Amino acid sequence: MATKAYDKSFREEVYDKVDAGEEIKLCMQCGVCGITCPLRDEMTYGPRQIWSLIRAGKRDEVMNCSDIMLCTSCYTCKVRCPRGVKVIDVMHGLAHYALQEGIVPRENTSKFGKFFWNSIYKTGRIDETEVPMRYSMRRGPIHGIFETLEMMDIGRALLSHKRMHFKLGPGIPPSKKIKGIKGLKKMLDKAEAMSPGKEA
Amino acid sequence: MDKNYACYLCKGCGLGEALDFEALEEALEDSDISEVKDHEALCSPEGVALIQADIDGGVNAVLIGACSARVKTDEFTFGKEVLVERVPLREQGLWCSEAEYEDEEEAGEDRQMLADDYLRMHAAKLGKAEIGEPFQLEEDVEKGVMVVGGGVAGINAALAAAKAGAPVCLVEKEDALGGYLGKMAKLGPQSPPYQELQDTGLEELVAEVEAADNIKVFTGATVEKTEGAPGNFSVTLSNGESFRAGAIVQATGWNPYEAEKLADELAYGTSDKIVSNVQFEEKAKAGDLGGINGVAFIQCAGSRDENHLPYCSAVCCLVSLKQAMYVKEANPEAAVYVIYKDIRTPGQSEEVYRQAQELGVVFIRRGEDYPAISGSGPFAIETQDVTLNDTVEIEDLDMVVLATGMVPNNPSVVEPPLVALGMDQDEAAKLAEEAKAASDDWSVLNLEYRQGPNLPTLKYGYPDSHFICFPYETRRTGIYAAGAVRRPMRVTQATEDATGAALKAMQSTRAAEAGVAVHPRSGDDTFPDFFMQRCTQCKRCTEECPFGAINEDAEANPLPNPTRCRRCGVCMGACPERIISFTDYSVDMIGSMIKSIEVPDEDEEKPRVIVLACENDALPAIDLAAKNGAKWSPYVRFIPLRCLGSLNLVWIADALASGIDGILLFGCKRGDDYQCHFIKGSELANVRMSKISETLDRLVLESDRVRVEEIGFGEVDKIPGILDEFMETMEEVGPNPYKGF
Numbered sequence A: 001m002a003t004k005a006y007d008k009s010f011r012e013e014v015y016d017k018v019d020a021g022e023e024i025k026l027c028m029q030c031g032v033c034g035i036t037c038p039l040r041d042e043m044t045y046g047p048r049q050i051w052s053l054i055r056a057g058k059r060d061e062v063m064n065c066s067d068i069m070l071c072t073s074c075y076t077c078k079v080r081c082p083r084g085v086k087v088i089d090v091m092h093g094l095a096h097y098a099l100q101e102g103i104v105p106r107e108n109t110s111k112f113g114k115f116f117w118n119s120i121y122k123t124g125r126i127d128e129t130e131v132p133m134r135y136s137m138r139r140g141p142i143h144g145i146f147e148t149l150e151m152m153d154i155g156r157a158l159l160s161h162k163r164m165h166f167k168l169g170p171g172i173p174p175s176k177k178i179k180g181i182k183g184l185k186k187m188l189d190k191a192e193a194m195s196p197g198k199e200a
Numbered sequence B: 001m002d003k004n005y006a007c008y009l010c011k012g013c014g015l016g017e018a019l020d021f022e023a024l025e026e027a028l029e030d031s032d033i034s035e036v037k038d039h040e041a042l043c044s045p046e047g048v049a050l051i052q053a054d055i056d057g058g059v060n061a062v063l064i065g066a067c068s069a070r071v072k073t074d075e076f077t078f079g080k081e082v083l084v085e086r087v088p089l090r091e092q093g094l095w096c097s098e099a100e101y102e103d104e105e106e107a108g109e110d111r112q113m114l115a116d117d118y119l120r121m122h123a124a125k126l127g128k129a130e131i132g133e134p135f136q137l138e139e140d141v142e143k144g145v146m147v148v149g150g151g152v153a154g155i156n157a158a159l160a161a162a163k164a165g166a167p168v169c170l171v172e173k174e175d176a177l178g179g180y181l182g183k184m185a186k187l188g189p190q191s192p193p194y195q196e197l198q199d200t201g202l203e204e205l206v207a208e209v210e211a212a213d214n215i216k217v218f219t220g221a222t223v224e225k226t227e228g229a230p231g232n233f234s235v236t237l238s239n240g241e242s243f244r245a246g247a248i249v250q251a252t253g254w255n256p257y258e259a260e261k262l263a264d265e266l267a268y269g270t271s272d273k274i275v276s277n278v279q280f281e282e283k284a285k286a287g288d289l290g291g292i293n294g295v296a297f298i299q300c301a302g303s304r305d306e307n308h309l310p311y312c313s314a315v316c317c318l319v320s321l322k323q324a325m326y327v328k329e330a331n332p333e334a335a336v337y338v339i340y341k342d343i344r345t346p347g348q349s350e351e352v353y354r355q356a357q358e359l360g361v362v363f364i365r366r367g368e369d370y371p372a373i374s375g376s377g378p379f380a381i382e383t384q385d386v387t388l389n390d391t392v393e394i395e396d397l398d399m400v401v402l403a404t405g406m407v408p409n410n411p412s413v414v415e416p417p418l419v420a421l422g423m424d425q426d427e428a429a430k431l432a433e434e435a436k437a438a439s440d441d442w443s444v445l446n447l448e449y450r451q452g453p454n455l456p457t458l459k460y461g462y463p464d465s466h467f468i469c470f471p472y473e474t475r476r477t478g479i480y481a482a483g484a485v486r487r488p489m490r491v492t493q494a495t496e497d498a499t500g501a502a503l504k505a506m507q508s509t510r511a512a513e514a515g516v517a518v519h520p521r522s523g524d525d526t527f528p529d530f531f532m533q534r535c536t537q538c539k540r541c542t543e544e545c546p547f548g549a550i551n552e553d554a555e556a557n558p559l560p561n562p563t564r565c566r567r568c569g570v571c572m573g574a575c576p577e578r579i580i581s582f583t584d585y586s587v588d589m590i591g592s593m594i595k596s597i598e599v600p601d602e603d604e605e606k607p608r609v610i611v612l613a614c615e616n617d618a619l620p621a622i623d624l625a626a627k628n629g630a631k632w633s634p635y636v637r638f639i640p641l642r643c644l645g646s647l648n649l650v651w652i653a654d655a656l657a658s659g660i661d662g663i664l665l666f667g668c669k670r671g672d673d674y675q676c677h678f679i680k681g682s683e684l685a686n687v688r689m690s691k692i693s694e695t696l697d698r699l700v701l702e703s704d705r706v707r708v709e710e711i712g713f714g715e716v717d718k719i720p721g722i723l724d725e726f727m728e729t730m731e732e733v734g735p736n737p738y739k740g741f
């Protein structure tokens, strides 16, 4: 039985508002992206089928699908796509667009993304201790302590190799800022204002 | 002719060490050849000079024992007055025979017998060969070309021939030139970057035709009658005009597959908004595409469907892309869907596909099932969506376009099955009658040929041709097919096709003038000669000639038309009276080759096997196998045939009667995907072989002794295996009891 009629409004929304959204017009459904993706076993649809869903107008399926936040930016699909579709750009574009629309397809990823982004925005760098600490505390300090204990071995190894520095807790001591952080913030604000759906 | 023989043996390429040259000379003792010379490298300038000096001194029949006739052809050709027979001692004697022997001496002995046999066989052939005069038509050879069909292929064929200097008569049944090109609104993108629709360019083409002073255009006319042969066709048109033509290009184009037949599957006929792609094009041409907000193109409408057109027309995908672009051009907001099985956009057309995607056309892949169309406008479609693995629905469609395929505009000819040949004549007549009834009863060229008025066709009505090697050929020499009547194709391809066919047509008039064959035996100046006194009017030659070369005269005698002949020798193989021969190829010559093989006594345990091999594919493959180092039994002797279809059954009987243990026949692939260069040759050989059992029964011999194998040129590796296996079979069945008789 036919599920739902093809509807052009969602694909047009994607072409207009999603970063790199128009790219998917050129997809010929070969499936190379889906099959080369290292996360294919985790994904419900994979990029190829997500494009199909967009074309068919299945907004809910796409926007709520965790696939769009699972992309690890490995670039394999983008390199291999015979049509030159910037697959990962669209995946990130969709994730971003979903958040913007108030939809959170994958809670953890979106939180991690937020701490990651905040670290860059505030200090101009990724603080390798600060970001994981904040992430593990995302559900409160008790949960954070347990999660940190679980990761203790890795943490120790990272410390001993100077891949991480010691902190008492998030912001103690505060992360160092880069020089010219003000300029960077300005740039990021401007980019934000220029992103699809925001201009004019 | 008075022959003055000489034989030259080459000692190069290892032959000198491997063979006993005195023995070779002795092998020729019973022949007419007394002069035998050898040289360290016959193909060297000195070697060639040695032969040339003798020729200058009066030698005119030369036997060259060296390498295969397929190599060193420049070196060993000495002009029209000299007969040359090549003995492939290197390929078929030396290279293939180094099997491991315990006993060096025995190896040498077997190889020597092989070389001796080859020398005797080819000497026997040379002894019977003659130099003939090429055939000349009584009339002047006409160089003009008739082009039938004034569409894109016809116009371009006419222009190409006219530019190359041939006068052209262009015949078109409509009142104006153009064909389907005239019905098109635009062409799809034809040149980089493949983004813009283009004008059809018809006006320019027609202007060019009008400006050419050697093209005569007959519109509103069809061909009433075509008689004669290449170099000398006389044509009468429906308007009473008549003219001569040297060759013909048939460019009669295509017809759309009837959308009416899709009423059940695709609701055709329920609304005037469900249209075929041809109708949609007409609307586009009339500027009638306004107000479309939603449209779906359904690909393979009837195509690639066993119940309709089983083949892919190769154009309808591109046509739909183009038409989708029409819609997007008129209304960029329109929702345009293409529902396809596969998008087939070969070569640069892929760019057109991209362009349509860029414009926002949505492609939905369906499975084998047709989408279900409902409503009376706007329409809804329910279709399988393979990429979503779901059934989906599309609504609000103002129009549905069925992308139907192409059918050749040529009557399809159903040939009576070949088994009818040579069988009970009443039965054969009945089958022929049935076949005729199954064929369409119209004709494009109305040929006055004994074999019927139409070009023989393949199963879908496309004129039969050796598709890969000789694309434009039809089975009527001098008549070439171009454009969509040959196979489904688009405008650019038809344009190229037209040039190819026009040049082939001109080439065939040149061949008629020189009295030589066209492909595949281009340049061959022999032709079949009929010893009419002994003809019993059995009609096998007229029936079996794949090219309809033989008519019948008023007394029902075969009437050969040598300019129609391709020199395959099928008639020679067919004739039960054996009265058809060529100056360098005859039943007697091959028979003599077989008889000059020395068959050792049974107790020597050295069997003899002959392989009658097609010289187009099998023989080159054998040479190549030997060159690649393949080895096989030294008891095998190869005899080249022009085509396996020239096989005369008397050879088999002769060979078995003279004690040869087994016979292999190597021909090209037969059947629907035949590879036979003469189209029906290997098929006919098989039919004849099916009758060989009588002969074997009469001789009280096992049927295992004769076998037919299909060998393609690409199947070089198969050859040693086939030969080994056959030798094993020979061992099992034991020696031929006729040895020594």
Ligand code: SF4
Pocket (backbone or CB within 6 Å): A026, A027, A028, A029, A030, A031, A032, A033, A034, A047, A048, A077, A080, A081, A082, A083, A084, A085, A087
């Ligand atoms: S690899 Fe490219 S063309 Fe193929 S399915 Fe993925 S996006 Fe589409």
Ligand code: SF4
Pocket (backbone or CB within 6 Å): B299, B300, B301, B303, B304, B311, B312, B313, B314, B315, B316, B317, B318, B341, B342, B343, B344, B403, B405
């Ligand atoms: S060209 Fe396309 S639509 Fe036409 S038959 Fe082939 S695959 Fe089907």
Ligand code: SF4
Pocket (backbone or CB within 6 Å): B528, B544, B545, B546, B547, B548, B549, B550, B564, B565, B566, B567, B568, B569, B570, B571, B572
């Ligand atoms: S069968 Fe072959 S050789 Fe004989 S007339 Fe026909 S084309 Fe010529």
